[in-house]
Amino acid sequence: MPSASALVAVGLIVSQTDTDSTEFSANHLFYALRLIGALLVATVVPLLIDRRARRSSRVSQ
Amino acid sequence: MYIGHVGAALAAKRVRASIGLFALLVATYVPDWVDGGLCLARVHNPEGMLSHSIPAVVLFALAGFAVYALSTRDFTAALIVAGVIVSHMLLDWITGYKPTWPGGPMIGLQLYGHPVADFVVEGLVIVVGAVLYGRTLPPRKRPWIDVSIMLGALLALQLGIDIAHIMMKSLPKC
Numbered sequence: 001m002p003s004a005s006a007l008v009a010v011g012l013i014v015s016q017t018d019t020d021s022t023e024f025s026a027n028h029l030f031y032a033l034r035l036i037g038a039l040l041v042a043t044v045v046p047l048l049i050d051r052r053a054r055r056s057s058r059v060s061q
Numbered sequence: 062m063y064i065g066h067v068g069a070a071l072a073a074k075r076v077r078a079s080i081g082l083f084a085l086l087v088a089t090y091v092p093d094w095v096d097g098g099l100c101l102a103r104v105h106n107p108e109g110m111l112s113h114s115i116p117a118v119v120l121f122a123l124a125g126f127a128v129y130a131l132s133t134r135d136f137t138a139a140l141i142v143a144g145v146i147v148s149h150m151l152l153d154w155i156t157g158y159k160p161t162w163p164g165g166p167m168i169g170l171q172l173y174g175h176p177v178a179d180f181v182v183e184g185l186v187i188v189v190g191a192v193l194y195g196r197t198l199p200p201r202k203r204p205w206i207d208v209s210i211m212l213g214a215l216l217a218l219q220l221g222i223d224i225a226h227i228m229m230k231s232l233p234k235c
Contacts, residue, residue, distance in 0.1 A: 031234055032101040032235065035093065042067055042090065043083075043086045045215075045218065046070075046086060049214055050194075054198065
């Protein structure tokens with residue numbers, strides 16, 4: 001009986017650790033993708049506006 | 062600081078118009094790109110020590126200087142690119158809370174917890190950058206239109222980020 005309880009306890013700890021590591025990696029991935037997405041937007045938006053501004057300046061001259 | 066970094070890149074364009082805006086935009090976000098890369102690689106980066114501390118940013122600035130100088134032979138422009146990389150750290154000290162060196166203190170006004178103040182400060186940097194950027198554009202009939210579009214887009218992005226911060230305060234970081 002004590003050994004069965006120990007098995008259940010170990011099983012609970014293992015399953016808890018698995019859940020934590022899954023959440024941890026999901027959080028990691030979400031944070032990284034969110035950051036990289038924001039960096040891409042912050043880089044591409046001013047670049048496109050700059051390109052448009054220089055192109056339209058050339059056309060209007 | 063988020064979109065405010067673009068303001069630094071735009072201001073640097075005014076200092077040396079020959080530097081491509083793409084290079085300046087990459088330079089201004091180098092510590093954040095490193096942060097994202099480390100996060101994706103699951104490398105432990107405590108409080109941004111490997112990406113935002115003084116030694117790390119100095120290293121990035123030296124690397125940026127070397128890469129730009131070697132590829133263009135324009136050492137003055139390379140110095141400006143390195144300066145833009147360093148500006149990331151200085152601007153983050155205004156709005157964020159960043160490490161100095163291993164074992165050193167964390168510094169910064171931590172304005173991310175105060176989105177209105179954050180928006181005002183970042184907006185100020187964006188306005189200054191956009192106005193200076195406007196002077197790099199070729200003369201045309203209504204030059205304020207291009208500056209207004211740049212300014213409006215950047216302020217809108219910053220507003221979106223600040224609102225997202227208010228709505229998703231509990232989002233986990235790496």
